[in-house]
Amino acid sequence: MTITTDPPQHSPELRAAARHIGRRRFLTGTGAAAALAFAVNLPAAGTASAAQLDPREITDDPFTLGVASGDPLPDSVLLWTRLAPAPYQPDSGLPAQRVTVHWELAHDEAFTRIARRGAAIAYPEFHHSVHVEAGGLDADRVYHYRFRAGTWISDAGRTRTAPAPGAAASSLTFAAVSCQSYTDGYFTPYRHLAQDDVDVVFHLGDYLYEYAVNSVGGYRNYTDRTLPGLFNRETVTLEDYRLRYALFKSDPDLRAAHAAHPFVVTWDDHETENNYADDTPENSVPPEEFLLRRAAAYRAYWENQPLRRPQRPAGPDMQLYRRLKWGSLAQFDVLDTRQYRSNQAYGDGAQLPGPEIDDPARTMTGATQERWLLGGWRESTALWNVVPQQVVFSQRRFDLTTPSRVSMDAWDGYRASRRRVLDGAKAAGIENLMVLTGDVHVGYGFDIKDDFDAPDSATLGTEIVATSIASGRDGADRPANWDTYLKANPHLRFYNGRRGYVTVALGQELARADFKTVPYVTTPGAPVSTAASFVTQVGEQGLKPA
Structure with a gap:
């Protein structure tokens, strides 16, 4: 894959206010009152820690959080x-x-045929995380990797490179995952994904949840361990977020999935705070204070994810949207629909629509990211143009009445912004558009319509919504609103409320989506099955049963 990025957007006044706080208090402060004790910019790696630890002095396994690869x-x-x-x-x-x-x-x-080896420094400023950009590799090749610190050797991981630019790749299989609430259940779907044959995994957000985790792990209901009390509070400080990643990444099923496949990650809201929008938090905290919390969350996110140097945050700003390519077969435009969006209209839940959702001044992506997306489509020569992002893109009416309630947090609450994106796809001649979505803890398959209120209008693409890994607990094959949703949304082709993930096989003639689910996550060891399979043809968008 090739990657391109665009300079981040800024709110200069608020961000400037966030840069005059002491570093020591940022690193050590805990609790909500310490939110104002964040320092936004820490020194570059190596400038604050001249001392070096002899790794032979590490007496316990340092690789408890596993390994990962990405992008x-x-x-x-x-x-x-x-x-x-x-x-x-x-x-x-x-x-x-x-x-x-x-x-x-x-x-x-x-590891008898070594392709590359080297050494990296784990800096305490970055919580001893290591990000190695291993280069000089062959295109379209599987590799195995591992780390060593002193006498300790990590588990081995498996990764791969993308095809050469413009190469006529015949196929690509990827998985889409989202929403892994630790307290709602075990990460069993990841154990099955680790054994699945996919080239890359797209994580679509809510890798972390900010809510308190009690001593028994919520619905995991541990009887063989007791979690420390420091998890039993909402994440606010840098220390809080770092510890929460440690809890999540110590899960053996998540570790197995990371070791088995390269990940491409993007965030949604819970990596920072529920339903935030740009510098507007969920509650009444002032924006300048919330940006300090956001800086802590973004820093911990980068430290704990397989992200490259251009994604390293600068205070409360982080360039996460980026473009990756898989030969001539696919272009992936990975979006960030949290950092730059306008505040939700009429609240952030299910509401009747009002004129504000059609205000062209309101945006889901921010103006710079929107231009980047549409410009990338105009230049794309890929057969498939795939958009991994966070919240439901297609219209989703909750009621059979007219008007019907819709989600103000999804693209339904930013209808003018969605219209510009769809018009941009049409103007660019994008024929095989696929949107990947997480967030809602159910699996959906949508036809993306030119006019969602006119079922006979042109189908411009397909939307594949990956259900959650654990959020929402066990779920049900047919949630209580199943019949209502299918009647209210004729472009909705599939709806399932179990936990799991989606695999998508892209080919030269069609794409096949398999919705894979498990019957329970509140106890470990559930089997996996395919709830449904759909295909969409090249040049003829729309989901059909496989």
């Missing part, structure tokens, strides 16, 4: 790990010193 390019891939001998402690069991970590990339699982 594959034709000649490189990002390799990630974080050293944490004691992951449930604020310092992760390491002193504030640099640690040298060695890495190697091999052609085979036994």
Whole structure:
């Protein structure tokens, strides 16, 4: 895959106000009252920690959070790990010193044919995370990787590079996942995904939840362990967010999925706070204070995800939207629909629509990201143009009445913004458009209509909505509103309320989507099955049963 990015957008006045806070209090403050104790910009790696720890002094396994890879390019891939001998402690069991970590990339699982190797520094400023951009690799190739710190060797991971630019790739299979609430159940779908044959995984948001986690892990209801009390509070400080990632990433099923496949990640709201919009929080906290919390959340996100250097945050700003390509077969425009959006109209829940949702001044993506998306489509030569993003794009009417309530947090609450995107796709001649979505804890399959209120209007693309990994607990095949939704939305082709994930196989003639679900997550070990399969033909958009 090739990646392009665009400069971040800024709110200069608010961001300037967030830069005059002391660094020490940012690192050590806890609780809601410490929100104003955040420093937005920490020093560059290495400037604050001259001391170096001899890795032979690490007495416990530092690779408790596993390994990961991401954003594959034709000649490189990002390799990630974080050293944490004691992951449930604020310092992760390491002193504030640099640690040298060695890495190697091999052609085979036994690591007898080494392709590349090197060393990286795990800096305490970045919570001893490691982001290695391993380059000089062959295109369209599977690799195996691992890390070493002192005498400790990590689990091995499997990753791959993308086809060469413009290469006539015949196929690509990817998975889409979202929404993994730790307290709602086990991450069983990830165990099955780890064993699935996919090239790359797209995580569409809510990798983390900010809410308190009690001593038994909520609905996991642990009887063999007790979680520390420091998890039993909402995440506010940098320390809070770092510890919450440690809890989530210590899950063995999530670790298995990361080790098995490269991930391409984007966030939604819960990585920071529920339903926030740009610098507007869910509650009445002033924007300048919320930006400080956002800075902490964004920093912890980058530290704990397989992201490249251009995605490293600068205070409360982080360039997350980016473009990746898979030869001539597919272009992926990964969106960020949280950081730049206008505040929700009429509240952030299900509401009757009003004139504000059609206000052209309101935006889901921000003006810069919107121009970047439409410009990328105009230049695209890919057969498939796929948009991994967060919230439901298609119209979703909740009632059989007219007017009907719709979600103000989804694209229904930003109808003018959606209209510009659809008009941009038409103007660019995009014939095979696919939108990937998370957020709603159910699986949907939509036909994207030119006019959602006119069922006979042209179908411009398809939307595949991945259900949650665990959020919403066990769910049901047919939620209580199943019949209403299908009647109210004739472009809705599939609806299922179980937990799981979606795999999509892109080919030269069609794409096939398989909605994979498990019957329960509140106890471990559930089997997986395919709830439904659909295809959409090249040049003839719309979902049909496979």
